Amino acid sequence: MAGRDEPFCLVIFGASGDLTRRKLMPALWSLYAGRTLPEPFAIVSTARTGMSDDEFRRRSRAGIDEFARIKPPSEQVWDRFASALTYVAGDPADPGLYAKLDATLTRIESARPGPANRLYYCATPPSLYDDIITNLGASGLARPRDGGFTRIVVEKPFGHDYDSALALDRQLAAAFREEQVYRIDHYLGKETVQNLLVLRFANGIFEPLWNRNHVADVQITVAESIGVETRGAYYEEAGALRDMMQNHLLQLLCLIAMEPPVSFEAAPVRDEKNKVMRAIRPIEPGRVRESALRGQYGPGFAEGKPVPGYRQEKGVAPDSRTETYAALRLVVDNWRWAGVPFYLRTGKRLKKRVSEIAIRFHRTPHLIFQRDPAGVEPNTLAIRIQPDEGMALTVAAKTPGPDLKLAPVRLDFRYGEVFGAEPPEAYERLLLDAIHGDATLYARGDWVTQAWRLLAPVLEAWAKDPAVPLHTYEAGSWGPAEAEAFIATDGGAWRTP
Ligand code: NDP
Ligand code: BG6
Numbered sequence: 001m002a003g004r005d006e007p008f009c010l011v012i013f014g015a016s017g018d019l020t021r022r023k024l025m026p027a028l029w030s031l032y033a034g035r036t037l038p039e040p041f042a043i044v045s046t047a048r049t050g051m052s053d054d055e056f057r058r059r060s061r062a063g064i065d066e067f068a069r070i071k072p073p074s075e076q077v078w079d080r081f082a083s084a085l086t087y088v089a090g091d092p093a094d095p096g097l098y099a100k101l102d103a104t105l106t107r108i109e110s111a112r113p114g115p116a117n118r119l120y121y122c123a124t125p126p127s128l129y130d131d132i133i134t135n136l137g138a139s140g141l142a143r144p145r146d147g148g149f150t151r152i153v154v155e156k157p158f159g160h161d162y163d164s165a166l167a168l169d170r171q172l173a174a175a176f177r178e179e180q181v182y183r184i185d186h187y188l189g190k191e192t193v194q195n196l197l198v199l200r201f202a203n204g205i206f207e208p209l210w211n212r213n214h215v216a217d218v219q220i221t222v223a224e225s226i227g228v229e230t231r232g233a234y235y236e237e238a239g240a241l242r243d244m245m246q247n248h249l250l251q252l253l254c255l256i257a258m259e260p261p262v263s264f265e266a267a268p269v270r271d272e273k274n275k276v277m278r279a280i281r282p283i284e285p286g287r288v289r290e291s292a293l294r295g296q297y298g299p300g301f302a303e304g305k306p307v308p309g310y311r312q313e314k315g316v317a318p319d320s321r322t323e324t325y326a327a328l329r330l331v332v333d334n335w336r337w338a339g340v341p342f343y344l345r346t347g348k349r350l351k352k353r354v355s356e357i358a359i360r361f362h363r364t365p366h367l368i369f370q371r372d373p374a375g376v377e378p379n380t381l382a383i384r385i386q387p388d389e390g391m392a393l394t395v396a397a398k399t400p401g402p403d404l405k406l407a408p409v410r411l412d413f414r415y416g417e418v419f420g421a422e423p424p425e426a427y428e429r430l431l432l433d434a435i436h437g438d439a440t441l442y443a444r445g446d447w448v449t450q451a452w453r454l455l456a457p458v459l460e461a462w463a464k465d466p467a468v469p470l471h472t473y474e475a476g477s478w479g480p481a482e483a484e485a486f487i488a489t490d491g492g493a494w495r496t497p
Contacts, residue, residue, distance in 0.1 A: 006148075007040045008117040008435055009105055013092050013132050014124030017404040018231050019155065023186070024123060025060040026068035027427035031147070033070040034223055036428075038435060041109045044101065046088045047124075057089035069422055073419040092124060093131040098139035105141075115148030121362060121436055122154050125234040129154060130171060137175025144180075153182045153434050156247040157238060158443070161459055162452035169445050182434045183443040187248040189426030189433075192415070194441070196357075198257045199262065199383070199391070204338045207260070209361070211336045216378060217492055219343045219358040220252050222385075223350040225302055228324070228476065232315025240326040241455060243464070244346040248330075250451050251443070252385075257332050266440040270447065275449040279334040281369070288461040289468060293486045295325035297349040300475030307349065307475045315489070320348050321470055323462065324348045325479045327486060332490030343492055354497045355385035369406060377408045382497070389423065422495065 009314070010028070012020055019487045033038040033044050045056055061082070072078040086124040088104055090097030120136060122129050136142045158164030172181050187193050200206055201263060209215070222244055228235045235243065254273040261268035285289045298309040310316055325347030332342065361379040369376065376396045383391045392410040399405045412487070415423060433441055461468050471480030478494065489496055 003423075006038060006117055007109075007112055007114040008119060009042045009044060009108060010119045010121060010431075010435075011046065011101060011105070012123055013042045013128070014047055014122070015043045015087070016047035016049040016051070016059075017123060017234075019123045020045065021059065021063035022067050023425070023427045024121070024431070026064050027425050027431055029060075029068050029072070029081060030070045030425065031428050031432060033073065033077065036308075036432060040084075040112050041116075042084050042086065044086045044088060044098050044099065044104055044108075044160060045141065046090055046092070046097065047271075048089065048091050050089045051087050053085065053087050057082045057085050060085060060205065069425055069428075074404070082182045082452055092128050092135070095135055095139065097134045098141055102139060102141060109146075109357075110427055116146045117435075118150045119149040119241060120152045122152065124155075125237060126155070126157055126160065127237060127474065129168060133168075133171050133175050142175040144181075149180075151180045151434060151437070151438065152176055152180060153184050156183070156185055156443075157242045158183050158448045159248075159452065160237070160242065162449060162456050163318075165449050165452050169449070178445070179439075181445075182439055183445065183448060184245045184430055184434075185251055185443045186430060187251055187385075188428040188441045188443070189428075189430040190385060191423040191426075191429075192383070192389045193252065193255065193426075196252075196383065197269070200256075201260050210359075212338055212340050214361050215337075215340050216360045216362045217341045217343060218253075218256060219495055220249055220256075220345070220356075220493075221358075221495070221497055222249055222252075222346040223353065223357040223362075223478075223497070224346075224348050225350060225353045225476075227297065227302075227307060227349045228310065228313050228316065230314065232313050235324075236316055236320060236322050239322040239462075240346055240348070241292075241458060245326050245328065245344065246451050246455055247443070247448075249344045249346055250454070252357060253280075253330070253344065254330075254447075255445045256359070257337055257342070259336070266438075269440065270444045274444070274450065275334075276332060277447060277454065278339075279332050280454055281331045281333045282454065283457045285457040288458050288465075290489070291329050293327045293480070293483055294323035294462060295347065295471040295473045295480035295483070296320070297324050297347075297475045298472045300477065302349065302476050309472075309475065310349075310451065323470060324349075325471075325473060325483075327479070327483050328458075329426070329487070329490070332380055341492060343494075345479065345494070347473075347479050351476060351478050353387065356495075356497045357383045357385065358495050358497075359383075369404060376406055380495075382495075384497075389416065390444075 159168045254276040257276045258272040261272045325422045327345040330342045359381040380394045392412040397409045473480040
């Protein structure tokens with residue numbers, strides 16, 4: 001592991017893209033402005049788009065102004081940060097780019113003391129990872145040098161399906177040792193996601209209730225109000241199942257369903273998550289429609305303004321069959337969860353941006369308040385991942401007055417109110433962890449391949465079976481109307497978060 005004050009160079013592939021603009025540069029800036037980014041550092045950004053260093057700096061500044069947690073406080077501090085940004089134009093498939101990168105890195109490293117620590121970041125569409133990894137290996141850039149570290153962060157989706165994920169693993173293994181590889185899933189870096197384990201395992205009251213005897217169902221929603229924005233080309237090769245479900249939502253499911261690990265360290269936590277993946281009942285190829293539903297947004301409204309449908313977005317085929325909404329019904333076949341449905345849904349251009357996990361408990365077995373049963377709902381624990389981070393437990397209470405009337409009330413905890421300051425962005429934490437060599441909050445290779453194995457029948461049916469419907473939903477709605485019937489088959493109902 002490198003020391004906290006050692007120099008490092010970060011090389012971002014795909015640096016003209018959305019991830020770099022909205023997440024990576026704002027996170028790096030916030031770390032710098034908050035004085036937690038090790039120094040001296042350099043950020044070498046590359047993509048095919050031709051740009052000068054100054055143009056890239058201006059572009060980054062615009063993204064930081066819009067998205068960073070900490071806004072640039074003074075031009076002086078900004079100038080110091082900006083001076084560490086370099087842009088190298090080139091195609092990641094072209095071996096010539098790697099010679100240019102090597103020359104740039106060597107120039108930066110030789111101008112300062114300390115080891116040559118290098119972190120490569122794959123922020124391109126996943127179909128380009130092959131080229132990047134092969135070229136890093138062939139050019140010798142993957143090898144650690146001069147006592148420094150060399151690591152690679154690979155963005156999700158890791159591969160396109162089960163076979164390609166295994167192939168990507170093999171390719172990584174040909175150029176890097178496993179401890180150099182960081183498979184990122186930024187949901188694992190969110191404060192509220194890390195808090196799931198604290199909630200479950202630092203509070204004695206939840207564990208006795210956290211099982212089939214008390215839980216009726218679990219609902220995981222990751223809804224976005226934005227469309228595909230500028231990312232049509234990437235999204236066309238991904239779709240909601242690969243973009244969100246295979247990684248973010250299944251990680252959330254594992255954190256909710258896992259057994260207590262023996263300690264909060266990378267290996268035991270990851271082992272327990274893997275056991276959940278192995279316990280999820282496989283989806284039968286002939287019965288995909290019972291477990292999965294897909295949709296695609298049509299034209300509609302977002303924040304009161306008309307917005308185009310998915311097929312009218314830039315970079316999207318006019319007859320695209322790519323899903324922008326996916327819902328799954330999963331069952332975890334173990335003693336704790338047998339018979340408890342886990343409903344997962346995610347989509348773009350939904351009514352609002354909200355990610356939450358709702359644990360719905362069983363109804364009271366016998367109600368003594370016969371006069372007002374309507375006021376009694378099953379207790380629900382809603383964990384709000386974002387925005388308005390926090391959690392609420394719904395309980396029944398007597399409304400004041402002479403009559404015995406019941407109403408659901410919420411015991412509510414809000415991060416913002418209790419802790420004040422805005423929590424660090426997930427990418428801040430994860431970038432820092434990769435620089436420091438801590439992989440605890442990164443996904444493990446075997447978990448990733450198991451997630452692909454689980455979804456393989458759905459991917460197959462959605463790609464090849466024309467009989468599986470692709471439902472349309474209006475932009476700005478809660479998804480396809482058919483999703484209601486889908487969840488109702490075993491008594492569930494989607495919440496309105
Ligand atoms: P974009 O499509 O916005 O950007 C991808 C970058 O790759 C661009 O800079 C583009 O640059 C380059 N690129 C695209 N096509 C090619 C090609 N055929 N050959 C060479 N370069 C190409 O994607 P995102 O930034 O949104 O996503 C990148 C990765 O990050 C994806 O794996 C995604 O899953 C992941 N991710 C994205 C998040 C987000 O919020 N955007 C969040 C979490 C993960 P140029 O054309 O200049 O070469
Ligand atoms: C990314 C997906 O992994 O997560 C994007 O590629 C999505 O499509 C993003 O918009 C959502 O992240 P967050 O942190 O805004 O919920």
